[in-house]
Amino acid sequence: MDYFLTEEQSMIVEIAKQITDEQIIPKRAELDEKDEFPREILENMGKADLFGVPIPEEYGGFGGGCFDIVLALEQLGRGCIGVATAFAASALGIYPILIAGSEEMKQKYLPAVAAGKKFAAFGLTEANAGSDASGIQTTAVLDGDEWVVNGTKQWITNGGEAQIYTVIAITDRSKGARGASIFVVEEGDPGFSCGPKEKKMGIRASSTTELIFKDCRIPKERLVGRKGTGFITVMKTLDSSRPGIAALGLGIGQACIDEATTYAKQRIQFKKPIIGFQAVQHILADMAIQLEASRALVYASAKHIDAHPKDMSKVSSMCKVMATDMAMKVSTDAVQVMGGYGYMREYPVEKMMRDAKILQIYEGTNQVQRNVIGQELNKEYSRK
Amino acid sequence: MKIVVCIKQVPDAKDVRLDPVTNTLAREGVQSIMNPYDQHAVEEAVRLKEELGGTVTVLSMGPPQAEDVLRQAISCGADNAVLVSDRAFAGADTWATSYTLAKAVQKIGDFDLILCGKQAIDGDTAQVGPGLAIQLDIPFVTCIQKIREATDKELVMERMMDDGYDVLAAGYPILLTVVKDINNPRVPSLKGKMRAKKTEILVLSAADVGADPAKIGLAGSPTQVVNVFPPPPRGERALLTGSIDEQVEQLVEKLAVYL
Numbered sequence: 299m300d301y302f303l304t305e306e307q308s309m310i311v312e313i314a315k316q317i318t319d320e321q322i323i324p325k326r327a328e329l330d331e332k333d334e335f336p337r338e339i340l341e342n343m344g345k346a347d348l349f350g351v352p353i354p355e356e357y358g359g360f361g362g363g364c365f366d367i368v369l370a371l372e373q374l375g376r377g378c379i380g381v382a383t384a385f386a387a388s389a390l391g392i393y394p395i396l397i398a399g400s401e402e403m404k405q406k407y408l409p410a411v412a413a414g415k416k417f418a419a420f421g422l423t424e425a426n427a428g429s430d431a432s433g434i435q436t437t438a439v440l441d442g443d444e445w446v447v448n449g450t451k452q453w454i455t456n457g458g459e460a461q462i463y464t465v466i467a468i469t470d471r472s473k474g475a476r477g478a479s480i481f482v483v484e485e486g487d488p489g490f491s492c493g494p495k496e497k498k499m500g501i502r503a504s505s506t507t508e509l510i511f512k513d514c515r516i517p518k519e520r521l522v523g524r525k526g527t528g529f530i531t532v533m534k535t536l537d538s539s540r541p542g543i544a545a546l547g548l549g550i551g552q553a554c555i556d557e558a559t560t561y562a563k564q565r566i567q568f569k570k571p572i573i574g575f576q577a578v579q580h581i582l583a584d585m586a587i588q589l590e591a592s593r594a595l596v597y598a599s600a601k602h603i604d605a606h607p608k609d610m611s612k613v614s615s616m617c618k619v620m621a622t623d624m625a626m627k628v629s630t631d632a633v634q635v636m637g638g639y640g641y642m643r644e645y646p647v648e649k650m651m652r653d654a655k656i657l658q659i660y661e662g663t664n665q666v667q668r669n670v671i672g673q674e675l676n677k678e679y680s681r682k
Numbered sequence: 683m684k685i686v687v688c689i690k691q692v693p694d695a696k697d698v699r700l701d702p703v704t705n706t707l708a709r710e711g712v713q714s715i716m717n718p719y720d721q722h723a724v725e726e727a728v729r730l731k732e733e734l735g736g737t738v739t740v741l742s743m744g745p746p747q748a749e750d751v752l753r754q755a756i757s758c759g760a761d762n763a764v765l766v767s768d769r770a771f772a773g774a775d776t777w778a779t780s781y782t783l784a785k786a787v788q789k790i791g792d793f794d795l796i797l798c799g800k801q802a803i804d805g806d807t808a809q810v811g812p813g814l815a816i817q818l819d820i821p822f823v824t825c826i827q828k829i830r831e832a833t834d835k836e837l838v839m840e841r842m843m844d845d846g847y848d849v850l851a852a853g854y855p856i857l858l859t860v861v862k863d864i865n866n867p868r869v870p871s872l873k874g875k876m877r878a879k880k881t882e883i884l885v886l887s888a889a890d891v892g893a894d895p896a897k898i899g900l901a902g903s904p905t906q907v908v909n910v911f912p913p914p915p916r917g918e919r920a921l922l923t924g925s926i927d928e929q930v931e932q933l934v935e936k937l938a939v940y941l
Contacts, residue, residue, distance in 0.1 A: 309875045316869050347872035360872055 299590060301597055303369070310366055313346050314373035322377030329380060329503035330649050333495065335459050336381045336503050343385060344414010352389050353396070357408035363604035364538065368545040368596060375549020376556075379653045380503030382549065384417075386542050387455035387504070390661075391418025393535040394464040394480045398523030407462055407482065419456035421465035421483075421509050422532060424449070429666045431466075431532065432474070436511065438467035438481060443518045445481060447489070447511040455660075457507030458492040461485045465509065466528045478528030482520045489514030500652035536662060537610045540618040541603065543661045544596045547621035550654050551589040554625075554632035557647050558582060561636050572635075581635055585628045592621040612674040615667035622657035623664060629654040683736030683834065684793045685727045688783055688814065689720035689755060691748040692804040700912050716751040719799025721758075723860050725867040727797050728759035730832055737761045739790060743771060743782055749883055757870035757878035764790060768888040773900030776805070780813030782898050785891040787818060795837075796857040800825055811859040822857040823850060827864055 303311065321339050329336055343349060352367050353359025360366070367389065374382035392411050395403055410416040427433035436449025447467055454463075463483045470477040483490050493508030523531055559582055562573035572578045599617035603610045629651040633640035640647045658664045694713040701708045716724075727738045739762040740755040742748045752763035766786045774782065787793065796815070801808035808824070815822035827847060828840040835854075840847040842861050870878075888898055896902060920936075922929040 305879070306876070309872060313869060313872060313875070320869070342869060345871060346869045347874075350872070 299593070307366060307369055310348075310351060310362070310369050311373060314348060314370040317343055317346060317348070318373050318377035322374065322381050326378035326381070326503070327643070327646070327649070329378065330500075331643075333497070333502045335505050336384060337459070339381055340384060340388075340417065341414055347412075348385070349388060349414040350412035353392070353408050353412040357404055358412040359408065360412075363600070364541050365597065365600035365604055368541050368600045371542045371545035372548045372552070375546035376553045377549070378503060378649075379546045379550060379657070380501040382546055383455055383501050383504040383656075384459070386539070386546070387419055388417045388460065389542065390420040390535065390539045391456065391460060391462060391464050393538055394420070394522050394531050395482065397534050397538070398480070398527060398531045400519075400523075402519070403482065403522065411462065416461040417456055417459055418462040418464065419454055419460035419509075420535070421451040421454050421463050423451060423453050425452050429663055431529065434466060434468055434478060436465070436467040437471075438469050438479060440469075440518070441515075444515045445518065445520065447481065447483065447514040447516065449511050451509035451511075453496065453506050454492075454509050455504055455506055457505055457509055458495065459505045463490075463509060464522060465511075466532055469525055469528075473526060475529050476526045478532075479525050480522040480528045480531050481516060482522060483509075483511070483514065483516055487514055487516055499655060500649065501656050533611075537614045538603070540614040540661055540667075541596060541600045543657055544592070544599070544617040544621035547625035547654070547657050548589065548593050548596055550625040550650050550657070551585070551592065551621070551628045554628045554647055554650055555582070555585050555589060557645070557650075558585065558632040558635040558640075561639070561645075565636075565639075578635060581631050585631050588624045588628060592617075592624040596621050612671055615662070615670040615674075618661070619664045619667045619671075622654075625654040625657050626651075683730060683734045683795065685730060685736060685738045686787055686790060686793045686796045687720070687723050687727045687738060687740045687755070687760065688796065688798045688810070689724065689740055689742050689751055690717045690799075690802045690804075691715070691742065691744050691751045692717045692802050695803050698804075700910070714747065714750065716754055717799050717802045717804075719801060719803070719860065719862065720751075721799075721867040722862055722864050723797040723799050724755045724758055724760060725865045726829065726860055727795075728868075729865065730795070730829070731759070731761075734832060734834065736794075739764060739793075741766070741783065741786055741790070743767070743774075743779060743786070746885075752883055753878040753881065754870065756881050757874035758868055759871075759874060763881060763883045764886060765883055766886045766888075766891060768898075770888045770893075770895065770899050773903060774898060775903035775905035776807050776809035776813055777904055778898050778900075778902035779810050780817050781902060782888075782891070782893055783810070783814050784817035785893045786886060787814070789886060789891045794854040796820075796855070798857065798859045800859045800861050808859070811857060815857040818855075818857070820855045820857055821852065822859070823852065824859045826858045826860045829864070 348370055350359035351362040351370055355361040371382055395407055411418050424434055438445045438447045464480055465483050466478055466480050468477055469479040489512045491510045496506040562578050563571050565572045596617045599613040602613050632647040633651050636647055639645050691714050694715045699708045731738050738760040740752050740760045741764045742752055743766045746767055748765055756763055798811035812822050823841055825842040826839050827842040831838040836851055838851045840849055922932050
């Protein structure tokens with residue numbers, strides 16, 4: 299379907315497509331098999347300016363919006379969402395700085411991330427604070443000119459690989475939701491370390507670790523925005539990033555349809571290609587319908603967010619739910635169409651199905667997204 | 683360091699067909715790309731520029747649509763682009779092409795280094811690079827697989843040979859042709875693509891470069907293509923397997939048909 303992209307948007311797609319086809323697809327099985335972080339590919343994405351897409355021009359970026367990053371992530375997701383997650387997590391890590399950081403902070407951190415020379419990570423989740431972010435235990439206490447951070451973050455994407463971490467910690471527990479703040483922690487800060495890489499079902503090219511803070515001392519200026527605004531910034535960060543996760547779902551959906559349809563045309567059973575059987579055609583048709591409908595919602599949501607940045611929660615959650623549930627369904631169907639071959643690692647859909655599952659879980663589970671949508675509806679109709 | 687890179691637009695080799703009637707290359711509907719070897723030459727030039735400073739000018743002789751490959755080179759880091767384009771160049775063989783490119787290089791002015799791909803994948807002659815060096819009366823080395831060291835004064839490089847490689851050192855000016863092993867060409871950057879869109883390409887005609895009409899195009903070409911034809915199709919083949927005795931038995935059986 300033609301979405302009448304602008305020339306600049308087409309350029310983003312072309313570059314992301316070229317990197318996906320030439321660098322990610324040939325390497326993805328090996329990265330998955332070896333749990334290997336795709337540093338070289340990410341550096342090449344940096345040289346091609348992809349990390350700069352969401353960063354304003356004054357900090358060395360391209361100054362793109364939500365739709366631009368969605369287009370890039372859709373292509374990368376078509377190749378491997380492990381690699382794409384490492385890329386997306388770096389953008390996620392700098393969103394708090396973009397949203398609430400001071401001018402000095404932006405000058406200090408954004409140009410290196412835009413160039414792909416440094417990677418970022420976002421530290422929110424803890425053992426007892428997943429869907430319920432209010433369970434955060436990590437604390438930051440001001441001691442003279444330094445903040446002292448203590449606690450452990452869990453399942454942090456790009457842990458151990460990033461140089462810049464934005465971390466949420468409680469600065470005043472008595473203030474509840476207004477008692478959390480965000481800080482920048484840098485690789486090498488005293489008292490900061492990362493745990494071993496987690497062993498995951500999918501997206502194995504991405505690194506996932508704990509972030510461990512033991513009397514970690516950081517300069518006073520590392521506070522992002524005002525003290526106590528941490529949760530608001532987290533919500534804005536996730537609102538901005540969720541369409542990107544939806545875009546990864548589109549990428550997987552497209553890749554699954556490409557693989558399953560190609561296979562169905564070649565696979566001969568009962569003396570004809572299996573695509574000639576209505577049972578198979580209907581599975582493929584349903585996959586295509588769901589993908590196109592999801593794409594329409596994701597693109598429309600991204601454009602809405604670019605035009606109305608203050609009204610993004612609901613559409614951002616809706617497109618995340620729809621596109622990632624679609625990715626899980628379509629990848630499962632692709633394995634079904636390909637039968638025993640689809641289940642084997644020799645074919646890429648096995649990995650796609652394992653990878654797709656995380657999309658329904660991270661950046662807010664799809665159940666939490668439905669909560670957000672429901673609460674927004676409740677608010678809207680209370681005003682009417 | 684002033685570097686000139688000569689590049690050619692060629693039909694995508696994945697898509698080459700001969701017109702069955704005229705036996706010439708069917709260009710209709712065939713996608714055009716930058717000659718793959720030339721992509722490596724552009725990449726090496728951009729790397730040298732990043733290391734030593736200077737400028738990279740890409741030069742192509744061809745029809746107006748060859749602008750596409752010049753813009754592609756700009757998106758990958760080249761600074762300027764020159765297209766020599768004139769109906770009078772039509773039918774040029776490698777000698778007339780070398781002459782035309784030499785006139786264009788002289789028009790561009792100062793240079794230290796000229797890089798070319800080893801050969802173009804359509805003609806496959808590997809003659810234009812060396813021919814250009816001869817026309818300009820500068821030394822050349824072909825099939826460079828690695829530049830080990832580059833300074834303002836000298837290049838130390840590896841020339842690919844059948845059984846290994848030679849290590850050579852040379853000063854400037856010099857022309858080198860490169861093989862694919864020399865580097866991995868980068869993906870164009872977003873900023874590069876935007877710049878490529880805006881860059882003005884200098885288009886020069888035969889008169890602009892001061893070319894002698896007798897030395898260009900068909901008239902200036904000692905090589906004339908008399909006939910182009912696809913190789914005759916090979917007949918049906920079969921591979922016999924098994925022990926020698928079994929294979930002989932099969933062979934006799936097959937030949938018996940013709941007796």
